[in-house]
Amino acid sequence: MDRWTEMELFVHVAESGSLSRAAELMDMSNASASRQLAALEERLGVRLVERNTRRLYLTDTGQEFFQRARSILADLRDAESTVNAAALNPTGTLRISASLSFSLHHIAPLLREYTERYPNVTVHVEAANRYLDIIDNNIDVAIRNREVEPDSNITIRRLAETRRVLTASPRYLAKHGFPKTLDELQRHHLLIYVHANNPYELRFTRGDESQTVAVKALLESNDGQILRA
DSSP states (O other): OOOOHHHHHHHHHHSSSHHHHHHHHHHHHHHHHHHHHHHHHHHHTSOOOEEEEHHHHHHHHHHHHHHHHHHHHHHHHHHHHHHHHHHOOOOOEEEEEEOOOIIIIIHHHHHHHHHHTTTTTEEEEEEOOOOOOTTTTOOSEOOOOOSOOTTTTTTTOOOOOOOOOOOOOOOHHHHHOOOSSSGGGGSSSSEEESSSSSEEEEEEETTTTEEEEEHHHHHHEEEEEEHOO
């Protein structure tokens, strides 16, 4: 049992004057409570509680330890209450980093509801088509279009899947023809999103077969809206 639980058990014993009552409050058996109290005294190397057939009372050292332990546990409860209150009613600044396209299409539509729900939070959206350093720029949440982060201390959560689709406008195909083989793609004018995984490789699969084609860009950008336009 951890030290906090031992301390809490001892405080209950001191306040109630009863080991059985303390055991009941801690939801443990009398035997378990007695072992834990003995373990606490053994670890401290002092006698905290004296018992006789009629009552239980604290030693002088036990009385001093009780005062300090009760104060420590009160501070711990206050700290937990403060954290719980902050979780229910957060304050401060939430700094979010994402690409301009993602910010416009996915983050911006949520901001009104979020600020109404958490009016004490200031939201700062850093719409950047480059991957800012999360630590150096004090970013709380970064939406990334890649699977890994160079900094191993960053916690990564997979939010959704995205895929690249090979497309062309009818006007382009009318002018340049429709590629009939993968090798012909190397002769076509491609627009590349540079933040994609392996942006200069196109991987095609059919059944159990797969083939990767190296491509060059006529135009490349770190923003999908530019490529789409």
